[in-house]
Each structure stands twice: as C-alpha cells, then as structure tokens.
Amino acid sequence: MGSLDDVNDLRSWLELAHELGEVRTITGAHWDKEIGAASEVNYKRPSPPALLFDDIEGYRHGQRVLTASMGNARRLGMTLRLGTDLDDRGLVEALRSRPGEWLENAGKYAVDVVGSGPLCQNVITAGDANLLDFPVPKWHESDGGRYAGTGCAVFTTDPETGVLNAGAYRMQVQNGGRAASVNMEAGKHGAAHVRAWFAKEGRAPVTASLGHDPLLLVVAGTEVPAGVSELEYAGAVMGRPVEVIRGEVTGLPIPAHSELAVEGWLYPDRKEQEGPFGEWTGYYSGGTEAVLTMDIERIYHRDDPIQLGAPPGKPPHDYSYMRSVMKSAMIQDALIRSGLPGVEGVWAHEVGGGRQLLAVAIHQSYAGHARQAGYLTSQLPSAAYMNKFVVVVDADVDPRSLNDVMWAVCTRTDPADDIETMRQTWGSRVDPLRAPGLPPFNTRAVIDACRPWTRLKDFPRVAEASRELVDHVVRRWPDVLGGTW
Ligand SMILES: Cc1cc2nc3c(=O)[nH]c(=O)nc-3n(C[C@H](O)[C@H](O)[C@H](O)COP(=O)(O)O)c2cc1C
Ligand SMILES: [Mn+2]
Known part of the structure; x- marks a missing residue:
C-alpha cells in the first residue's frame, strides 16, 4: 500500500486512490456530453467513487479525464494529507x-x-x-x-x-x-x-x-x-x-x-x-x-x-462536497481569528454550493452577539462572494444539519424582527437573479435563529427526551430501539 508521503502529482494520487478502491474506469465515452452526464449521474450518488475516463471517442488511449476526484470524505481527507480512512x-x-x-x-x-x-x-x-x-x-x-x-x-x-x-x-x-x-x-x-x-x-x-x-x-x-x-x-x-x-x-x-x-x-x-x-x-x-x-x-x-475535471451543476455536484468542507473550516477559522467569542461551529451547506447558505452556531453570551456573528460572517473575505443567507443558531443546534437549522429558523426567528438584509453586496456573473448587463451586486440576509436574548430565561424548552432517558429506554429494549442512538 502506498502512503500519503508518496503523493506528489495526479498519477501518484490516482495510484493510492486505486489501492483504496476509490476509482472506477469508464471507457469509450464521448467528449460531447457523455463524460459530463456520466459524471453527473455518478456524483448524485452518496459517496461516489472517482471516475476515470479512458479511450475517449476520437482520442488516443491514455488521454484521460478524471472527475469526482474529491467526492467523498476518504478522498478529500487523502488529498488534504489528513488520512486515508x-x-x-x-x-x-x-x-x-x-x-x-x-x-x-x-x-x-x-x-x-x-x-x-x-x-x-x-x-x-x-x-x-x-x-x-x-x-x-x-x-x-x-x-x-x-x-x-x-x-x-x-x-x-x-x-x-x-x-x-x-x-x-x-x-x-x-x-x-x-x-x-x-x-x-x-x-x-x-x-x-x-x-x-x-x-x-x-x-x-x-x-x-x-x-x-x-x-x-x-x-x-x-x-x-x-x-x-x-x-x-x-x-x-x-x-x-x-x-x-x-x-x-x-x-x-x-x-x-x-x-x-x-x-x-x-x-x-x-x-x-x-x-x-x-x-x-x-x-x-x-x-x-x-x-x-x-x-x-x-x-x-x-x-x-x-x-x-470538476464540472459544476445543480448541487450536489462534482466539487460541492470539497467546497462545503473547505469553506466551513476556513470560515470557522477566520471567524475565531476575528476575535468573535463563543463560536461553536460553521457549516457552508452544499445546497447553496457552499457559498449561499452558511450556518453559524454560537454560545450566545451578550446582547448583540448573534447579529454580530451574522454580519461578520457575511463579510469575511472567505465567505463574502455570492453569500445570500447567514443563519445564526444557538450552540444546541447542529449547523451541519439542514433540518435542525431550518427548525431553528422556524421556531426562533421572528421574520419581522430577526431578518436583516444588506444591499449592493458581492455577487457574481453566475447569479441566476442578476439582471443581464448590470454589475454583479447581490443582496443578502442575516437570519438570527438564536433564541431571543431578552427571552433566554423563559424561552420554551425543547420537546426532546434527555440523553439519559434515551439511553435508558434504548438499553431496556435494544432489539427494537437499535442499540446505539
Ligand atoms: C471548478 C471551479 C471552477 C470555478 N470557476 C470560477 C470562475 O469561472 N470564475 C471565478 O471567478 N471563480 C471561479 N471559481 C471560484 C474561484 O476559484 C475561487 O473563488 C478562488 O478563491 C479564486 O481564487 P482567488 O481567491 O485567488 O481569486 C471556481 C472554483 C472551482 C472549484
Ligand atoms: Mn488567491
């Protein structure tokens, strides 16, 4: 088995990925749409393998195209030299x-x-x-x-x-x-x-x-x-x-x-x-x-x-996993370095291409903390381009779970009071909302989905069994309730 230290180009990367069983080969595809569509079908699957196209119609054996290179945790971790498993x-x-x-x-x-x-x-x-x-x-x-x-x-x-x-x-x-x-x-x-x-x-x-x-x-x-x-x-x-x-x-x-x-x-x-x-x-x-x-x-x-190859498209796409993981880590780092206290986690959701929907979880500790986290995040150099929504949640909400983030928005955001908008912010030529010919501004919103600061003491409790109670019933009926939870 090769090691991460041996990886210094695409060939050695492919060799290791092959050894890990992470590469599939497709022969005979046409450069005209077939490589793209096969790549799309592949990357829509959970944890897709990398796809290596060879014997491409009209081209010599050996002239290859690789897609989905970093489409799962294993290959992204390997690429970042963090581990192979x-x-x-x-x-x-x-x-x-x-x-x-x-x-x-x-x-x-x-x-x-x-x-x-x-x-x-x-x-x-x-x-x-x-x-x-x-x-x-x-x-x-x-x-x-x-x-x-x-x-x-x-x-x-x-x-x-x-x-x-x-x-x-x-x-x-x-x-x-x-x-x-x-x-x-x-x-x-x-x-x-x-x-x-x-x-x-x-x-x-x-x-x-x-x-x-x-x-x-x-x-x-x-x-x-x-x-x-x-x-x-x-x-x-x-x-x-x-x-x-x-x-x-x-x-x-x-x-x-x-x-x-x-x-x-x-x-x-x-x-x-x-x-x-x-x-x-x-x-x-x-x-x-x-x-x-x-x-x-x-x-x-x-x-x-x-x-x-890294063909984009409706997410999830070829590199949206890589983008989400990297942006989340970089934005979280930048936010902590800015001096903002209480940062619990950041996630740049794949559904927004890792740019348009950012969730930030904080330990709210003073009046104004949540908005500060939201405004700051929306303008960090690592986050500003094409952001549309920053959702700030309390630390009990997992920022990686779209379900939990949107639950917090539904239950802790008062739309009339807790959504702040900004105008003439950094957009892109590729924003589908941009009017053709106009400069690529966009607008964006900070959605404060934290429990209101003024109501922290009396905000209703979350209706969810405690960890101890869950453990207790799972231990009692393990066959039905599934061992671990
Ligand atoms: C596959 C891929 C294609 C990209 N295409 C473009 C593009 O056409 N134009 C662009 O401005 N940014 C594009 N980006 C985003 C930029 O690469 C990204 O913003 C990067 O930070 C730019 O480098 P810079 O910050 O040094 O300018 C693309 C990113 C990826 C991963
Ligand atoms: Mn640069």
Whole structure:
C-alpha cells in the first residue's frame, strides 16, 4: 500500500486512490456530453467513487479525464494529507484549525523552481498548439462550448511584489482550440493581478494547469486570503514545497508535475464570447458575454495527460462536497481569528454550493452577539462572494444539519424582527437573479435563529427526551430501539 508521503502529482494520487478502491474506469465515452452526464449521474450518488475516463471517442488511449476526484470524505481527507480512512465527521474533526496553521506556515514553503519536470515531456509552440488535440469535454447539454479541465489552476502574479496567485477560473476553448477564455470575476485575486499588469505593461502573463494533484484544485478553488500564494499554501498542506518550472514565454511558474498546461498573455481588448455554462448555482447562469481570452503560446503536457475535471451543476455536484468542507473550516477559522467569542461551529451547506447558505452556531453570551456573528460572517473575505443567507443558531443546534437549522429558523426567528438584509453586496456573473448587463451586486440576509436574548430565561424548552432517558429506554429494549442512538 502506498502512503500519503508518496503523493506528489495526479498519477501518484490516482495510484493510492486505486489501492483504496476509490476509482472506477469508464471507457469509450464521448467528449460531447457523455463524460459530463456520466459524471453527473455518478456524483448524485452518496459517496461516489472517482471516475476515470479512458479511450475517449476520437482520442488516443491514455488521454484521460478524471472527475469526482474529491467526492467523498476518504478522498478529500487523502488529498488534504489528513488520512486515508476518514469519514465525514472524522474529516471535519481532523480539519479543525488546520487552515489557520497552513496559512501561518505557507511562508516556509516557497516554490522550488526546477529546470525541467515531467510536464516538459512535450512542449508545443504557438503554431501547432491546439487544445482540441486533447479530449476537452462539452460538459452539459446547453454549454456554449468545451471547457478545458475545469478543475484547473490559473496562475498570475502581482506585478509589483511578484507574489503568485492560483485561482480556478473556468476556461472555454476558443478559436478552434488555439485560444482559451479565462472567466475571472472582478473581485478575485487573479483579476486584480490582470488589471495591475494591464495598467503597468498593457498585457498580463498567465499560465494554467489543467490536470494536477487535486490538492492544487482545492487551494486554487477556495478562498485562500489575498497576498498568500496558493502554491505555498499547498506546500504547507504537503509539508514540502511544490516544484515548478518557468514558462518559456512568460517566465510564470507552472507545477512541474502538472499533466497539461497552457501559457499566454491576456490583453485588455482581446475578448471572445463566453458561456453559457452549467454552473454551481444549478443553472446555466451568466449567459454569454465577452471575456478576456488568451491566444495559446505554449502547451506543455506529460505523455498521456490526464485532465482534472470538476464540472459544476445543480448541487450536489462534482466539487460541492470539497467546497462545503473547505469553506466551513476556513470560515470557522477566520471567524475565531476575528476575535468573535463563543463560536461553536460553521457549516457552508452544499445546497447553496457552499457559498449561499452558511450556518453559524454560537454560545450566545451578550446582547448583540448573534447579529454580530451574522454580519461578520457575511463579510469575511472567505465567505463574502455570492453569500445570500447567514443563519445564526444557538450552540444546541447542529449547523451541519439542514433540518435542525431550518427548525431553528422556524421556531426562533421572528421574520419581522430577526431578518436583516444588506444591499449592493458581492455577487457574481453566475447569479441566476442578476439582471443581464448590470454589475454583479447581490443582496443578502442575516437570519438570527438564536433564541431571543431578552427571552433566554423563559424561552420554551425543547420537546426532546434527555440523553439519559434515551439511553435508558434504548438499553431496556435494544432489539427494537437499535442499540446505539
Ligand atoms: C471548478 C471551479 C471552477 C470555478 N470557476 C470560477 C470562475 O469561472 N470564475 C471565478 O471567478 N471563480 C471561479 N471559481 C471560484 C474561484 O476559484 C475561487 O473563488 C478562488 O478563491 C479564486 O481564487 P482567488 O481567491 O485567488 O481569486 C471556481 C472554483 C472551482 C472549484
Ligand atoms: Mn488567491
């Protein structure tokens, strides 16, 4: 059996996942909708296996696509180097306070620049570079085109400080495979870098990896704080630096063990129509818009490259489990670090794509505590993008249980008094409620579902048998009442 220490790229990750019985292979699928639909059927099942597509119609054996990479606790725990046999609860336990530690340690794991790496097995220059030489899927029936990887990591730098950023931004294949649009929402770190480069040099260098250790998707696709390199953060997770090569054209780093990567420049006036794309909100939201597009200067790939797919859709979707677990841990950490007392737990519910519905449980200890927790959470950098509802509950309510959270809303929230709304907050192009053409603001609500502070002493008791009484009857009639409870 391989060990977590041996995992340093997608292949070693797959080897270990195979040994754990966590991978199923599908052969003969078509890139046009079949890979996407098979992935969707798979990820709708509880605890789905990872799916590896090979012998894709029209492509050579070995040119593969992986989906559902982190669709259960075991594989997400493995990817985060926390263990190979974790269940949902164990993973949440093991993650507690880790994001903060990784953040603190990131600075110790500067990337290791190497002269060459497996990614350099094949280097294709502009005239010959065509992304459609690889089985890039059309994921959903009404997508506007083929989306490369989707579990991608787009690399940019701050032109002043050189600090590297990695973000997962959807990339649609353009111009018959010779270009790719990069859909960065305006508030994202990559977009800030691109604007700074445009102001300074009139163009922005970009590299993007389309297949890699899923850990790189976790760090690129989750809100690591601004100014922190996601590759250093990944180094802190692994306990060793990420090896990178420098792109031949832009000098920007690319993970040396990546499977497939592209390189090019973005220019302010070089845009292509992009979308629609089936998104994590559960809609083809975002429509079709002109989006910054890079003409591909180089394609780098290993022999028989594996794209890392992460197709979103109506939740639960390919990466909604990963997003919920990571966002919950990061927001809880950030909330505790803000100095807010009494934080019991945070959960970013999958039904809202890990963004739109956040539940925060607190030990209410002063008048105003609950609203403070709600407002703060709704605006934390790790939580603000596309949040719609923050529900604050008392510590007796499990924030991970949608049933218990909504029970608290039904019984402890007075709609006229306990729902606070905010306007002109940070929304997204992909919000189905956004009016086309208007800036992506949204509105949001803090729902105070704590027992009212003024009524704490006389609020009705919860009608539920005590733990002791439950234990007593279960012990008395174990055959009927089921041993443990
Ligand atoms: C598979 C996947 C696709 C994503 N697509 C986009 C996208 O197209 N545009 C975007 O702005 N954010 C997208 N995100 C969310 C960003 O990756 C996320 O907000 C991340 O924190 C961005 O990095 P940054 O904070 O360094 O900007 C996606 C995330 C994942 C996991
Ligand atoms: Mn970032």
